[in-house]
Amino acid sequence: MAMRLVVTGGSGLLGSALIRIIGEIKPDWQVACLSRHEPKRTKGLTWKPLDVSDLDSTRRLIAKINPDAVVHLAAIARPDICEKNPDEAFRVNFIGTRNVVLACDRFDTELLFVSSDQVFYQGNQDKAHDEWETPHPANVYGETKVLAENFVRSHLRRYWIVRVAKLFGGPNDTFSFIHNVHQTFSRGEPILAATDWAAHATHGLFAGRAFIELLEKKTYGIYHAVSPGVPNYFEIAGYLAGKMGVSPGLVKASSRKELGLAAGRPARCELSIKMWEQDFGSPLPGWKEGIDLFLAERR
Numbered sequence: 001m002a003m004r005l006v007v008t009g010g011s012g013l014l015g016s017a018l019i020r021i022i023g024e025i026k027p028d029w030q031v032a033c034l035s036r037h038e039p040k041r042t043k044g045l046t047w048k049p050l051d052v053s054d055l056d057s058t059r060r061l062i063a064k065i066n067p068d069a070v071v072h073l074a075a076i077a078r079p080d081i082c083e084k085n086p087d088e089a090f091r092v093n094f095i096g097t098r099n100v101v102l103a104c105d106r107f108d109t110e111l112l113f114v115s116s117d118q119v120f121y122q123g124n125q126d127k128a129h130d131e132w133e134t135p136h137p138a139n140v141y142g143e144t145k146v147l148a149e150n151f152v153r154s155h156l157r158r159y160w161i162v163r164v165a166k167l168f169g170g171p172n173d174t175f176s177f178i179h180n181v182h183q184t185f186s187r188g189e190p191i192l193a194a195t196d197w198a199a200h201a202t203h204g205l206f207a208g209r210a211f212i213e214l215l216e217k218k219t220y221g222i223y224h225a226v227s228p229g230v231p232n233y234f235e236i237a238g239y240l241a242g243k244m245g246v247s248p249g250l251v252k253a254s255s256r257k258e259l260g261l262a263a264g265r266p267a268r269c270e271l272s273i274k275m276w277e278q279d280f281g282s283p284l285p286g287w288k289e290g291i292d293l294f295l296a297e298r299r
């Protein structure tokens with residue numbers, strides 16, 4: 001069934017990947033991208049300027065478009081920026097989500113809200129975090145995502161909360177770790193990669209395809225849309241070095257402490273994918289396949 005979608009934050013890494021995959025496999029879907037700055041022109045894409053932290057504009061614009069579903073991605077997505085600007089993070093990540101929820105609530109519009117593994121950055125990291133486990137964030141970014149998740153859960157009937165992690169790739173990846181490693185190796189320079197920091201690494205197109213499947217299946221609830229496995233940064237950089245044919249000596253073992261990051265991170269954060277497997281059977285493609293796809297895109 002053809003859908004009319006609003007994608008907030010459609011100009012970002014994940015939004016551009018989602019819009020690309022919709023164009024490839026759902027060419028009859030209509031997509032309106034809402035963000036503050038105009039995205040690169042894409043065939044069939046409509047763009048409207050919006051700051052989601054403005055309640056009246058958010059309500060008015062979403063009511064005017066009258067979509068079947070809203071995919072809400074707009075956020076300050078970088079934890080270290082949130083840590084240094086907590087008021088701004090609260091305004092965009094929580095108030096912005098609240099505004100989108102209120103706009104959806106008015107006409108019982110479906111909402112797919114994208115959250116993060118960082119809602120689980122504290123507590124027991126020995127086992128995978130279940131979809132329904134109580135969140136316990138360790139930084140400002142994670143806190144704003146928990147507030148936003150709670151607002152979605154308490155106000156809407158037809159919602160998905162989809163947690164993703166360490167995204168990379170697609171048409172607008174200008175800041176992921178994998179992008180940075182690729183740029184650094186392309187200049188023949190070494191990279192510091194933490195051996196004590198492991199998380200799911202997921203190509204944006206894999207996550208985008210998962211959103212399409214969720215929107216079509218209409219099961220609602222909480223899902224983790226991540227590539228299986230939790231490689232550490234040293235392993236990721238090592239895999240890239242091998243694939244790019246650069247010397248493994250360019251990958252310098254480091255630690256979270258040495259990197260001097262503003263926002264807290266655990267040594268390891270794994271998400272359970274049991275809800276995804278329950279409804280769709282097989283998991284998303286693995287992180288190595290994601291990197292292979294990333295390298296093919298950059299060739």
Ligand SMILES: NC(=O)c1ccc[n+]([C@@H]2O[C@H](COP(=O)([O-])OP(=O)(O)OC[C@H]3O[C@@H](n4cnc5c(N)ncnc54)[C@H](OP(=O)(O)O)[C@@H]3O)[C@@H](O)[C@H]2O)c1
Pocket residue numbers: 008009010011012013014015034035036037038050051052053072073074075076077078092096114115116117164165166167168
């Ligand atoms: N990247 C990751 O590794 C990762 C991991 C876990 C979860 N996520 C979540 O996935 C979602 C997408 O992240 P991303 O990586 O695609 O981030 P991104 O590349 O930084 O894109 C963020 C998007 O949000 C828009 N935006 C920011 N502030 C806005 C505002 N006040 N009003 C309207 N739009 C606004 C930006 O466009 P303008 O600047 O033009 O407004 C941009 O389109 C976010 O919710 C993020 O928290 C990302």
